[in-house]
Amino acid sequence: MAAYVPPVDDVAFLLGRVFGFDQAMADLPGYEEVNTDLAVSVLEEGGKFCAGVLEPLNRTGDEEGCTLTDGRVTTPKGVAEAYRAFVEAGWCSLSGDPEYGGQGLPRVLQILLDEMLSSANLSFGLFPGLTRGAVEALGHHASAELKATYLPKMISGEWTGAMALTEASAGTDLGLLTARAVPNGDGSFAITGTKIFISSGDQDFGGNVVHLVLARLPDAPKGVKGISLFLAPKILVEADGTLGARNRMSVGALEHKMGIHAQPTCVMNYDGATGWLVGEPGRGLNAMFTMMNAERLFVGIQGLGIAEAANQKAVAYARERLQGHGADGTAGPVPIISHPDVRKMLLKGRAFAEAARALAVWTALQMDIAVHHPDADTRREADALVALMTPVVKAAFTDFGFETAVASQQVFGGHGYIREWGMEQYVRDARIAQIYEGTNGVQAMDLVGRKLGLDGGKVPARFFALVKADLDAALPIVGADLVTPAADALARLEGATARLSTQGGAIEAGAAATDYLRLFALVSFGWMWVRMAAAAADMGEAAPPAAARKTALARFFMARMLPETLGLDAALGHGASSLMALPADAF
CATH class of the missing domain: 2.40.110.20 (Butyryl-CoA Dehydrogenase, subunit A; domain 2)
Known part of the structure; x- marks a missing residue:
């Protein structure tokens, strides 16, 4: 079974080429010395811990499970030692407040570390992830005495x-x-x-x-x-x-x-x-939602992490597994990655994971701006964009993440259903992310019922304008064949948003919510693919293979995944009538 490989090269491309991370950090007081080289070096070390220490515990921990004896919880063999090593290495305090002993590094690094934790060992990642959420709530709402007593040891990870x-x-x-x-x-x-x-x-x-x-x-x-x-x-x-x-x-x-x-x-x-x-x-809910909103973003990253790990394993297996004849008439047996349907499953997972990682980085940058930018209006605008994106990241990343886990399992055929290959664990583990921290249906209702109305609808309008501006800027770089599908999908999203604002009523909102959120997510992924393709094109002949393949993946996404927005838009146009026509006792 192939070992998990932390996607550090893709991270370096995103930070250095797509998002101008060095300049973004230079604009934030306190982060002037943070740059792409530092971020990549930190994440390389974090990736080594995840791949070398945590992934080997993933299957054994799943099989052994936790036990309760005389009121005491025992975690699986190796987990407690790994957690103490994680704390000793300083990973718990990565983005923690320096006032209480944290390292104060940007949220961007934290979210990317969380992805690697989730890929390597989802169960383990919940310990530091939940602790960090509790720290968020206490940091914003607790008394000075409670903060002084609890935050230093929670930020260090000594207490969970x-x-x-x-x-x-x-x-x-x-x-x-x-x-x-x-x-x-x-x-x-x-x-x-x-x-x-x-x-x-x-x-x-x-x-x-x-x-x-x-x-x-x-x-x-x-x-x-x-x-x-x-x-x-x-x-x-x-x-x-x-x-x-x-x-x-x-x-x-x-x-x-x-x-x-x-x-x-x-x-x-x-x-x-x-x-x-x-x-x-x-x-209490006001204070708790500070924690829950942070956790919802974290859970979305769990969906991404599972997708990345499952897709990596499926690609490695598809290169090695020999079955059938080549689609081009090549005598068999051939690696199953030669078969179009297998390639489609692998490409969907890859196209989701790389777009989602890019969107996660963009969202995390907005989180850093919302806290550290010197201009108050800029902080407010960034914070509003994070609020808008929170239900999208939580629900879409976990829905697509689960779908990727299932498709990756399918690549293995019968072996994917057998425990020793590890694919069925990804499916089982990924499923909870769609449920906890507010089910994905609840996230969709939050998007439609609350977030679209932020600042009288100005926040989503500002987001749409931002996407359109980036698409327009990319047009002369990557061409209409990439930009036009994304622009058309954005127009469908804007039209659906306008219809929702006039239909009104809880039933219509409830009927539209999940389809609308998926439409929003697909448009956001398309936006990221245009940005990544443009960044790769800007590198010209100097582009490494990892950057050059971005264009091929972008074309796949536009051709094979973005057209789903047509069906979603059509379904949204029919409203709630067909959903509510059948009496409850007739089901």
């Missing part, structure tokens, strides 16, 4: 984090949750309730596990306005910062799951657990 939202009767509709928090009289609260599906709810790495728990105060109203957020550590922290007594929380069970077996997904019982309020009373 978890988010405790879901209850058996309260999934997407968090307004139904019943967990309670009662004041103890000393500024702390006693939290009681049961949460399910809590990833990284416990571990055996040592240190602490910091839970962010949604619960209701005694006088809280019903619904989401009555929810507050609390920090509840597994082990209470003494005044001098050392660990003290075990908190009144326990792991009631480990969920039995389709995939991510090496990740302890817990049923958590809080039996009067001591916790502290994060943010304002009754505004």
Whole structure:
């Protein structure tokens, strides 16, 4: 089985040639010394850790799984040691706030490292990923005392984090949750309730596990306005910062799951657990969504990571597996990569992964601009673009990522269904990314119901204008055969957006949402392919093979994947009537 190869060469092309990373960093105070060479060298080392340490644990961790004995979680063999090595090497603190011991490197590097983590070992990547999300929430909403106590050791990775939202009767509709928090009289609260599906709810790495728990105060109203957020550590922290007594929380069970077996997904019982309020009373969702929005982008990158790894394995297998005669009449057996249908599956995965990586880099650059740019208006505009793209990245990357995993498994034929080849694990692991952190249907409703209305519709309009400007600029470089399909698809997206703004009503929005999000994503991928093809063309004869092949992949995308926008646009034009015509009892 071929080993995973971190896509560092593609990263270097994107940063150095497509996005002008050096100049982008020079414009951001504090990042003047960050450049492409530094980024690539850092990611090369991160890639070595992912490929050399984490990927070998992927299958064994899946087969062994986590266990719960006498209330204690044990992760699969090698995981705890790998995590401690990950912390020791400083990878947990890569983009962390320097005020609390972080390295303060750009989000671009963090997102690209997250991709490699997800390719190598999705279960492992959740430990630092969830911790970083909890750090986001605390950094924006916690008191100075809580920050000082918890952030340094969470940013270093010595302590891990978890988010405790879901209850058996309260999934997407968090307004139904019943967990309670009662004041103890000393500024702390006693939290009681049961949460399910809590990833990284416990571990055996040592240190602490910091839970962010949604619960209701005694006088809280019903619904989401009555929810507050609390920090509840597994082990209470003494005044001098050392660990003290075990908190009144326990792991009631480990969920039995389709995939991510090496990740302890817990049923958590809080039996009067001591916790502290994060943010304002009754505004827990406001604080929690800071974490969730960061995690939604992270989950989107998980979809990309799985797609990259699965496609790599499928390409290697297709080059070696001999079957049948050549499509051109060549006597067989021939490598199956010679067969058009196999090539189509491989090319779809490759065209998605490289466009998604480019879009991820662009989005991460907007995140860095939103925090560090000296101009307030520029920061606001970048932040709004990140908000617009968050549901697209989460849903589209995980949908296309799952599709790529399935297609890559298909390349292996019967061997893809057998555990020893590892392809069926990619399919199982990728599936959860479409579900957690808000299902992809919820992401689509967020895009249609909230994000299209940002600033009275000016944010999507600004995004469309940005895409159009790049397409126009690329026209004399790459030609109409690449630019015109992307421009036509953009026009379809703009037309669909205009229709949605006039149709109105929750039913019409719900009927359109998932098709609209996929249309939005395909147009965004087309935009990235035009930009990458133009960057490759600009290099002329100096272009390395990796850059030169971009044009071929761009042409494939325009010919074979972007035409899906025609069908999506047609479906959107029919509205909700056919979806709602059949009575529920007639299904």
